[in-house]
Amino acid sequence: MHLDDGRVQFYGLDLEAHDLLPLQPFKDATQYAVLGPAVHASAEGHPAALRGHSLLPLIHSQAGARLEFAFSESDSTGNITGSFMIRKGDWKYIYFTGDKPLLFNSKADPSELRDLAEEPELAGLVHELQQHLTSLVYPDAVTYRAFDKQHQILMNMVHSLDAESFYKRLLLRMGPAQPRILTYKLYKEKAARKGLSRTPVCT
Secondary structure (H helix, E strand, C coil): CEEECCEEEEECCCCCCEEEEECCCCCCCCCHHHHHHHHHHHHHCCCCCCCCCCCHHHHCCCCCCCCCCEEEEECCCCCCCCEEEEEECCEEEEEECCCCCEEEECCCCCCCCCCCCCCHHHHHHHHHHHHHHHHHCCHHHHHHHHHHHHHHHHHHHHHHCCHHHHHHHHHHHHCCHHHHHHHHHHHHHHHHHCCCCCCCCCC
């Protein structure tokens, strides 16, 4: 799910389709993961016991609806690492497991072309935004857990599908390059475990 310019974009479970729900424009940064409590509250009349904040007060322009900062994360299949974002005011901080963070001023640099994360005068801000992030999650632990789960899912697919079917399933989600490499790598390992010399190649 993605929030941008007052629209909520839901991705299907297999990332093959999406629907858009038009909402009034949000003036404040919004957490992508907070719609669940709002939907539950709207349907049943009370907030759900979920982490995050309901968007209903923000949608209805109620006082006190503004959040201090926004948070999102991405550990999708095909990513080479996990990424985590904190947005506070004009500042957007992006943390990557195993790589340098990024910092952008979204007002002065809306195209995000100038990374300010290593500017000495902004070291305090970087620390503050990193503290906001770690107050919510342990990002590296989340990344490792997500990639372990993704590997488990892929191996289950390898066990139940032939190479061509595996490739076509991933092709719908990732484009042609990564599925081809993953298919070659994982089915080569499968063939080696079975003592076979020939690796199935997808067409």
